[in-house]
Amino acid sequence: MLIETPLACCQPLAAPALTDEDAEATAAIFTALADPARVKIVNQLARRGGAVCACELEPGLGLSQPTVSHHLKKLTEAGLLDREQRGRWAYFALNRDAVEKLAAVADLKGACC
Helix, strand or coil, X not given: CCECCCCCCCCCCCCCCCCHHHHHHHHHHHHHCCCHHHHHHHHHHHHHCCCEXXXXXXXXXXXXXXXXXXXXXXXXXXXXXXXXXXXXXXXXXXXXXXXXXXXXXXXXXXXXX
């Protein structure tokens, strides 16, 4: 069973005006992705397409298990990942809604002259 964490609604950065709430929600997403290891985790999960055991992420990152767990926790708290417990092992997958919102937030096409 995947545990879903709701992601606050975000507006595209090119929206006419962001409310304080929208700006905070958008900043939270970018804060969660502000670490290169977290960007790599999201990239690995996107390439694998589906739930991946946390232990499978460690070799590709070159980080210790506690550090990988810390980054996974931050991404899950931000709503970017779903976490599923399977016995002793935790499996993570990208949250589809979060990925769609992230794509919408970062869509700056047509914003420049």
